[in-house]
Amino acid sequence: MSTVPDTAADSAAAPETKSGGQEQQKLPLLALLALATAVFITCLTETLPAGLLTAMSDDLRVSESATGQTVTIYAIGTALTAIPLTAATAGWRRKGLLLAAMAGFALANTVTAVSSVYELTMVARFVAGVAAGLAWALLAGYARRLAPVHLQGRAIAIAMAGIPVALSIGVPAGTFLGEALGWRVAFLSMTALTVVLLLWIFAAVPDYPGQERGERPKMLRTLRIPGVTPVLFVTLVFVLAHTILYAYIAAFLDDLGLDDSTGLVLLVFGAASLASIWIVGAQIQHRLRSLTIAGALLVAVAAALLAVVSDTTALVYVAAVLWGLGWGGVPTLLQTAVGDAGGESADAAQAMLVTLWNVAMAGGGIIGGILLDVAGSESFPWTVLLLLLPVIAVVLYARGAGFPATRQVSQDVGPEPS
Template sequence: MTTAQTAQTAQTAQTEQTTQTAKPVSRTALPYPALLALATAVFVTALTETLPVGVLPGMSGSLGVGESATGQTVTVYALGTAATAIPLTAATSGWSRKRLLLAAMAGFAAANTVTALSSDYPLTMAARFVAGVAAGLAWALLAGYARRLVPAELQGRAIAIAMAGIPVALSLGVPAGTFAGQALSWRVPFLAMTALALGVIGWTAAVLPDQPGRTAGERAPLRRALTVPGVVPVLAVTLLFVLAHTILFTYIAPFLARAGLGGSTDSVLLVFGLASLVSIWFVGAHIHRRLRPLTIGGALLVAVTAGVLAVGSGSAPLVYFAALLWGLGWGGVPTLLQTAVGDAGGEQADAAQAMLVTLWNAAMAGGGVVGGLVLGRLGTGALPWTVLALVLPALAAVLAARTHGFPARRG
C-alpha cells in the first residue's frame, strides 16, 4: 500500500468514526427496570394518598372521630402537596432527580409509620400532611423523569408505564388494604406501606439512572409557564376533573353503604381498578396520536358514570357497571393530563408540571371538603349529581382547547 493510499484509508476511517460518533443513538427499547421503579414509586404515592378510603370505619373508631372527619386525612394530605409542590419544586430544581426521589420515598416511610402507630387525631393529621409534602416532591418530578429517559416518540408510552402505579394502587392496593384492614387492623396496611417505601428506596438506588437538576441559568420563574399557550386550559381541566373524581372516590364507602352495598366496597373498587388498568394500557398504546379524543372519551365516560349512579344506585348490577365505566374513563387521565401539560409547557414543562401537581392536589383537598359538605347536608344521593356538574364543564374546556392544550394533532 502506497503512502497516499495509507493516508486516504486513514482519512476514510477517521471520517467514518466521526460520522458514527455524531450519529444519534436510536433507542427503540424502553428502559423497563427504571420505568417500573418509577411506577412503584407512583404506586406508593397513590396508595398512601387513598388508603384511608378503604379503612375509613376502623380508622374513624380508633381515632375517636366521625367518618367525615377521618375523610379529611385525604384532604390534609392533598393540602400538604398543594401548599408545597411549587415552592419545593423551585427550591430543589438544582437537585439531582434521583436524590430528590429518594428523599420523597424516605418521607413516605416516616409518615406512614407515624400514621400506623398513632391513636391521636392531630398527630395523624400532621403525619398525613408530611406525606403530602413528600408527594409534592414526587409528583412534580415523576412524569418528567420518565419523559427524560426515552426519546420523544416513546415519551407518552414511558409516562403511561410510570403512571400505571396509580391504577395498580386502586385496583390491587386499595382492595388489599381494605381487606387487611377489615381482617386484621387498619394499621397493618400503613405499616406495609412503610416496608414498601423502604423497598422502593433500595430499588431506585440500584436501577434508576440519575438525571441532573437545572442549573441556575436554566431556571425561570414558575409563573412564566402560565403565559405559554395551552397550559391554562390543561390546568383548568385538571382542577375540574380531579375535583369531580375525588368527591365520589373519597366517599365511595358511605355511598355504597347507603345503597345497601356496604360490604362490597372492596369488590366495587376492584372492578374500578381493573378497568383503570385496561384504560391506562389503551391510553399508553394510543396517546402519541390520539391525546385529544382519548381525553374527550375519558370525560364522557366519567359523566355517564355519574348519571348511572345518580339514577341507579339501588341496583347492584348498575353500580358495578358504573364502576367499570368509571375505571375506563379515569384510568388514563393522569397520563393524558401530564402529557398534555408537558407538551403545552415546552421549555417550561417542569414549571407546568409543578402547577398541575399543585392544582391536582388542591382539587383533591377540595374534593374531600366539598364531598364532606355534600354528604353531611344533602346526603349520598347528591354526590353523583355534584360529579356531573363538574365533569361537564371539564369536557367543554377540552373541546374548546382545540388549538392549544388538547390539539387535534399532537406535535
Template sequence: MATTQLPTPAARGRSPFPLPSLLALATAVFVTALTETLPAGVLPGMGGALGVGESAAGQTVTVYALGTAATAIPLTAATAGWSRKRLLLGAMAGFAVANTVTAASTNYPLTIAARFLAGVAAGLAWALLAGYARRLVPAGQQGRAMAVAMAGVPVALSLGVPVGTFLGRVLAWWVPFLAMTALAVGVIGWIAAALPDQPGRADGDRTPVRRALALPGVRPVLAVTVLLVLAHTVLFTYVAPFLDRAGLGTATDSVLLVFGVASLVAIWFTGVHIHRRLRWLTAGGVLLIAAAAALLGLWPDGSPLVHLAALLWGLGWGGAPTLLQTAAGDAGGAQADAAQAALVTLWNVAMAGGGVAGGLVLGRFGTGALPWTVLLLLVPVLAVVLGARAHGFPARRT
C-alpha cells in the same frame, strides 16, 4: 458511590426501551397513589380508632392534598438544581416515615400531621416523576414511557386499595399503612440500585412556573385538571359511606377492584393511542365518568349497575393522569417541569377541595347527592377540552 448518568439523546434513540427503570418509577407512583387514596377504603375503622366521624376521617385525604398543594411549587423551585434521583429517594423516605406514624397513631392531630408530611413527599415526587419518565426515552416513545410509569396509579387502585380495604376490615385499619412503609423501603432500594440519575437545571432558574403559566396551552390543561380531579374526589373519597348507605357496604372492595381493573385497561389503551389521540381520549374519559355518575345517581342500590358504574368510572379515570401530565408537558415545552409542578399543585388543591366539598355534601344532603355533584362539575370540563383545540388539547399533536 458512583452515580449512573443518563445516556445522550442520540444514544437513547439506539437503546432498548428502559423497562426496568420505568417500572421502578411505576412502583414509586404506586406508593404515592396508594398512600393518597388508602383512607377511602378504611374510613369507618380509621374514624372509630381516632374517635372522629367519617367526614372528619375523610379530611385525612384533604390534608394530604393540602400538603402537596402548599409545597409542590416552592419545593420544585428551591430544588431546581438538585439531583433528581436524590430528591426522589428523599420523597420515598418521607412516605415511609409518614405511613409508619399513621399506622401507629390513635391521636387525630398526630395523624393529620403525618398525612400532611405524606402530602409534602407527594408534592416532591409528582413534580419529578413525569419528567423523569419522559427523559428516559426519545420523543417518539414518551407517551409509552409515561403510560408505563403512570401504571402505578391504576395498579394502586385495582390491587392496592381493594387489598388494603380487605386487610383493614379483616385485621385492623392500620395494617395497610404499615404494609406501605415496607413497600416504600423496598422501592428506595430499587431506585438507588436501578434508576439512572438526572441532573437538575444548570441555570438554577427559580421562577419557571410563572413563565409556564404564561403559555396559552398550559392554562386549559390546568383548568381541566382542577375540575376533573375535583369531580372525581368528591365521590371517591366517600365511596365507602356511599355504598354503605345504599346497603352495599360489603361490596366496597369488589367495587373498587372493578374500578381499578378498568383503570388498568384504560391506561394500556391510553399508552397505545395517546401519541395521536390525546384530545379524544380526554373527552371520552370525561363522558365515561359522567355516565358512571348518572348510573350511581339513578340506581345507587343495584349491585350490578353499581359495578357497571365502577367499570365505566375506571375506564374514564384510568388514563387521566397520563393524559393530563402529557398535555401539560407538551404545552409547557422548555418549561415542562414547571408546568408539571403547577399541575401537581392544582391537582392537590382540587383533591383538598373535593374532600371538603364531598364532606359538606355528605353532611347536608346525604350520599345520594354525590353523583349529581360530579355530573355538574363535568359539564365545564368537557367544554374546555373540546374548546382547546388550538392549545392544550390540540386536534393533532406535534
C-alpha cells in the same frame, strides 16, 4: 423534576445503526416499574386511612371524623408545598431528589405506625403530603425523560399505573392486613416496601442533572404559556368531579342497598382503569385530544347511568366499567398534556398541576360532604355531569395548544443520564 432535561431529553435521538438508519429504542421497564411503585406508594399512603378509620380512631382516641382529617392534611401538605419545593429543588440532581422524596414517605409512615398521639400523627401525615408534592411533580417528568419521544406516552402510562393498582388492590389489601394484624402493621408494611423501593431506585433508575440557575423559569410566568391554563383548568374541574363521587361511593352504594358490594364495584372500576391506562399508553402519541374527550364523555355517560337507572344493579356495574375506562388514563393524559404545553417550563407546569389536583381532591371531599348532608347521595352523579360540561368544552376549545390532535414534541437531542 427539572425542565430543560425533562423536555429536551425526552426526545433523545436513537442510536444510529451500521446501515445509517435509527434503531428503535425500547422502554427501560425496570426503571419505569420503579417509578410505578413510587406512584403506588404515594397514592396508597394518601388513601390507606380510609380503610382503617375505625381502628385508627380507637387507638388515637379521637372520632372517626377527626381521623378522616389525616387524609385532608395529607392533601393540604401536597397542595401547599408542591410549587415552592419544585422551584427550590430545580437545581438538584434528579435521582437524589427522588430518593429524598421516597425517604420522606418511609419516615412519615413509620411515625404514623408507632404514634399514639393524634397531633403527632397529623404532623407525620402532613410530612407525607409534602413528600407527595415533591414526588408527583417529579415522577411524570422522570418517566418522560427515560423514554424516546415516540414512547413517552407509554412510559408515563406505565408509571401512572400505580394509581389504579393502589386504589383497586392496594387499599383493599391494606384494609385486610389492618383488620388481620392491626392498622399499624399496614403502615409498617408501607415503610418496608418503601425501603425496598429506595434500593431499587438506587440500582435501576438513571440519574440526570438539574437545571442551571439561569435556565429556571418563573412559576407564575408559566401560566402565560399557550396551552398550560386550559390543561390546568381541565385538571381542577375533572378531578373535582371524579372525587365528589369516588370519595363518597360507599355512601352512594349504601343508599342503593348495595353496601355489601362496595369492594366489588371498586374492583371493577380498578380493572377498567388498568385497561384504560393500557389503551392511553398505546394511543396517546397520536390521539391525546380525542382520548381526553373520550375519557370525559365516558365518565359523563357513567354518571348519567348512575343518575337515571341506578336502581338496576347490573347497570351500576356497567357504569363502574365506563367510569374506569374514562378515568383510568386521565392522569397520564393530563400529565402529558401539561408537560408538552409547558415545554422548557414543564417542571413549573407539573408542579401547578399537582397543586390543583390536590386542591380538587380536598374540594371534592368538602363539596361531596355538603351535598350528602343537604341533597343526599343521589345528587353526586348529577353534579359530576354538570362539572364535566365545561371540561369537554375547554378540551374542544384548546385544539391549538393544550389538547392538540397530535402531540408536538421537539426532536432535539437532550443530555444523557450520568
